[in-house]
Amino acid sequence: MKPLIILTGPTAVGKTELSIRLAKAVNGEIISADSMQVYRRMDIGTAKPTPEEMRGIPHHMLDARCKTLSY
Numbered sequence: 001m002k003p004l005i006i007l008t009g010p011t012a013v014g015k016t017e018l019s020i021r022l023a024k025a026v027n028g029e030i031i032s033a034d035s036m037q038v039y040r041r042m043d044i045g046t047a048k049p050t051p052e053e054m055r056g057i058p059h060h061m062l063d064a065r066c067k068t069l070s071y
Contacts, residue, residue: 002028016049020057029058039067 005022007015019030032038036046040063048062 002026012047016047016053020049020053023057029060032059032061037062038064040065042067 003026005026005028007019007022009015022028023030034046036042037048038061042048049059054062
């Protein structure tokens with residue numbers, strides 16, 4: 001069983017960069033819990049990782065929902 005590593009913190013402290021480095025180091029995956037990154041086409045202002053940053057690392061809950069649909 002793989003360990004579960006949870007990164008939390010305020011905006012703009014480097015969580016994305018660290019999560020990508022950790023995922024590469026442990027051959028892991030990233031599950032985003034960001035309230036805005038879950039929406040498609042909300043790239044500006046959400047600091048979503050670029051396709052280059054995500055390359056080779058499975059990411060979940062990014063661009064998962066259209067912002068016009070209610071839950």
